Amino acid sequence: MTEDRHYRIPRVLKDEDDLNPSNPSPGATFQDIAEIRFSRRAALKGLLATSALTAVGTALAPLQKAHAAAGESTLKFSEIPHAYDAEFHVADGYEAQILLRWGDKVLADAPEFTPGKLTAEAQAKQFGYNCDFIGYMPLPAGSDNSENGLLFINHEYTIPHLMFPGFADDKAAFEGTTADSTAVELEAHGGTVVEVKKEAGAWKVVDGSKYNRRITLNTEMEIGGPAAGHDRMKTSADPTGRKVLGMINNCAGGWTPWGTILTGEENFHQYFGGDPAGTAEATNHKRYGIKAEPSYPWGKFVDRFDVTKEPNEPNRFGWIVEVNPYEPDQAPVKRTALGRFKHEGAQAVVGADGRVVAYTGDDERFEYVYKYVSNGTFDPAAGVANSALLDDGVLHVAKFSDDGNVDWLPLVHGQGELTEANGFKSQADVLIEARRAADLLGATKMDRPEDIEADPKTGKVYLVLTKNDKRKPEQVDAVNARADNKWGHIVELTPPTKDGKLDHAAAKFAWNIFIQAGNPKDAAQGAKYGGEVSESGWFACPDNVAFDPKGRIWIATDGFPDFGIHDGVWAADLDGAGRAITKHFLGCPRGAELCGPVFTPDGQTLFVAVQHPAEEDESNFDKPTTRWPDFADGVPPRPSVLAIVKKGGGEIGS
Numbered sequence: 001m002t003e004d005r006h007y008r009i010p011r012v013l014k015d016e017d018d019l020n021p022s023n024p025s026p027g028a029t030f031q032d033i034a035e036i037r038f039s040r041r042a043a044l045k046g047l048l049a050t051s052a053l054t055a056v057g058t059a060l061a062p063l064q065k066a067h068a069a070a071g072e073s074t075l076k077f078s079e080i081p082h083a084y085d086a087e088f089h090v091a092d093g094y095e096a097q098i099l100l101r102w103g104d105k106v107l108a109d110a111p112e113f114t115p116g117k118l119t120a121e122a123q124a125k126q127f128g129y130n131c132d133f134i135g136y137m138p139l140p141a142g143s144d145n146s147e148n149g150l151l152f153i154n155h156e157y158t159i160p161h162l163m164f165p166g167f168a169d170d171k172a173a174f175e176g177t178t179a180d181s182t183a184v185e186l187e188a189h190g191g192t193v194v195e196v197k198k199e200a201g202a203w204k205v206v207d208g209s210k211y212n213r214r215i216t217l218n219t220e221m222e223i224g225g226p227a228a229g230h231d232r233m234k235t236s237a238d239p240t241g242r243k244v245l246g247m248i249n250n251c252a253g254g255w256t257p258w259g260t261i262l263t264g265e266e267n268f269h270q271y272f273g274g275d276p277a278g279t280a281e282a283t284n285h286k287r288y289g290i291k292a293e294p295s296y297p298w299g300k301f302v303d304r305f306d307v308t309k310e311p312n313e314p315n316r317f318g319w320i321v322e323v324n325p326y327e328p329d330q331a332p333v334k335r336t337a338l339g340r341f342k343h344e345g346a347q348a349v350v351g352a353d354g355r356v357v358a359y360t361g362d363d364e365r366f367e368y369v370y371k372y373v374s375n376g377t378f379d380p381a382a383g384v385a386n387s388a389l390l391d392d393g394v395l396h397v398a399k400f401s402d403d404g405n406v407d408w409l410p411l412v413h414g415q416g417e418l419t420e421a422n423g424f425k426s427q428a429d430v431l432i433e434a435r436r437a438a439d440l441l442g443a444t445k446m447d448r449p450e451d452i453e454a455d456p457k458t459g460k461v462y463l464v465l466t467k468n469d470k471r472k473p474e475q476v477d478a479v480n481a482r483a484d485n486k487w488g489h490i491v492e493l494t495p496p497t498k499d500g501k502l503d504h505a506a507a508k509f510a511w512n513i514f515i516q517a518g519n520p521k522d523a524a525q526g527a528k529y530g531g532e533v534s535e536s537g538w539f540a541c542p543d544n545v546a547f548d549p550k551g552r553i554w555i556a557t558d559g560f561p562d563f564g565i566h567d568g569v570w571a572a573d574l575d576g577a578g579r580a581i582t583k584h585f586l587g588c589p590r591g592a593e594l595c596g597p598v599f600t601p602d603g604q605t606l607f608v609a610v611q612h613p614a615e616e617d618e619s620n621f622d623k624p625t626t627r628w629p630d631f632a633d634g635v636p637p638r639p640s641v642l643a644i645v646k647k648g649g650g651e652i653g654s
């Protein structure tokens with residue numbers, strides 16, 4: 001239930017490689033932690049006096065700023081206690097409405113959910129498995145309607161022994177996988193678009209809406225950007241290198257200023273088997289963790305998941321995919337300019353000069369944080385034509401310094417080490433092997449980058465690092481400050497200002513630690529909050545974040561069950577006396593993680609996804625540890641999307 005919770009490797013198949021990251025480049029040099037902290041403080045003083053970042057100087061007081069007692073937070077809900085049980089919990093005075101469960105109808109002609117008798121045909125029309133990211137897109141497009149809109153939802157991965165009867169555990173399910181069950185799993189991945197409406201305080205899916213759509217591993221998509229059409233993107237099914245069937249392991253995501261969704265293909269490696277070492281892509285496949293023994297044995301039934309047969313198919317996954325939720329017939333596009341790695345998600349913002357910046361993290365231990373900067377500028381009148389900005393721009397990777405600065409290094413073919421001598425013949429090569437390119441630039445190895453998002457109110461960027469229990473004392477640096485980091489942390493990045501606006505495209509930002517998670521009562525954990533947190537106010541393993549209209553941060557966790565405590569949501573102010581003092585708002589049923597938190601523009605609804613309920617040892621379809629949310633005999637636990645509202649109305653957290 002530790003790393004395999006994230007990597008989704010069947011526990012019994014886990015080998016030492018699975019427990020180790022695939023980044024072989026040299027680690028950080030040893031530095032004494034105390035010395036780093038001291039030198040960082042000194043450097044911060046220096047930084048405040050420099051001209052380039054003067055305007056952001058006030059952001060550089062991280063934890064020393066607030067030592068307020070709990071209770072001074074602007075968040076007025078009554079905290080729930082830490083727990084670990086079969087139920088979903090939310091603060092008193094709030095209501096959790098179940099909106100969509102795995103198997104629920106999405107398309108107008110979808111059949112009823114029939115547990116134990118799944119078919120690919122039915123699953124293709126029903127809500128997929130393991131809902132993750134949620135995007136709320138108002139209707140009509142461009143409005144701020146908070147009572148009618150579209151939800152775009154990712155379906156990250158499948159858990160066969162919880163989906164199908166008769167398998168004691170993941171090993172049995174792996175061995176019992178058939179062509180038919182594989183076909184169901186392919187349809188259970190991908191994404192869903194549904195129209196939703198709030199009537200008399202109750203959210204409902206609009207049955208038969210023209211927007212309702214399933215995207216699966218069989219949905220035809222386009223490949224855009226510099227890698228499109230490249231030889232390394234070609235397969236026997238697609239000699240053009242420009243068309244691909246489906247998207248995989250879509251974890252988190254974001255949206256663009258022109259109303260499209262960006263969704264991140266994360267752990268794509270675990271679906272591909274065969275003999276990766278025997279292919280021309282051996283070095284590439286190794287760097288991304290593709291092994292002869294996959295987590296899903298699909299290659300036995302579907303040729304493209306066998307790299308011996310289709311060595312380039314994995315090169316067509318691991319991208320950011322753009323989806324237009326308002327146009328159900330429009331093919332999604334893989335935007336290769338944003339690089340190929342295990343994307344958590346991507347969030348786009350418009351910088352001071354109009355260039356579009358998309359922040360995106362590579363979620364694996366010791367991997368990197370990236371941002372993409374478009375060459376052209378956003379034109380509000382151009383609508384979705386702005387999507388072209390995602391095909392023409394520069395991907396950068398972050399190099400953090402202990403002095404409180406972070407440099408964004410461009411990944412451009414022909415510059416520095418990114419030359420043919422190092423195996424990069426074109427920009428397509430740089431993007432397909434973005435990890436290896438970033439290695440050569442000396443990027444900073446992070447503690448598993450999950451969400452990285454700008455707070456729409458202040459423009460400051462929050463980088464969520466979920467944990468890294470493999471970081472050794474000699475690998476500690478100022479931004480990843482704890483060895484054996486089981487708890488995770490959140491880094492606050494501040495762009496400089498240009499013409500009075502935040503310059504997201506800038507080459508250098510300032511950074512500071514916002515929160516180091518963990519239990520502050522156990523000094524050995526090194527937890528740091530903005531002040532005293534309550535008994536249930538501390539958390540671990542931050543993953544996705546959302547910002548409410550007041551500019552407060554809502555943090556969802558993935559991995560707190562390793563501490564015997566449910567995953568859920570903790571919220572905090574970003575400024576003032578309550579800064580970085582987290583309060584516990586909701587908690588998941590056992591085995592589940594909390595994903596996709598997103599607010600409606602009015603802040604009166606918080607949509608959340610409960611992913612993999614009952615994913616625990618000795619839990620299976622026939623005998624799950626919870627049957628949430630139906631609690632009916634014979635009905636398995638169902639990953640579900642919930643709408644959280646305040647009873648009687650009003651802003652969440654007010």
Ligand code: FEO
Pocket residue numbers: 156251252266344363449450543
């Ligand atoms: Fe799918 Fe990075 O969590």
Ligand code: CA
Pocket residue numbers: 251252344450543544558
């Ligand atoms: Ca995640």
Ligand code: CA
Pocket residue numbers: 543558593595
């Ligand atoms: Ca997660």
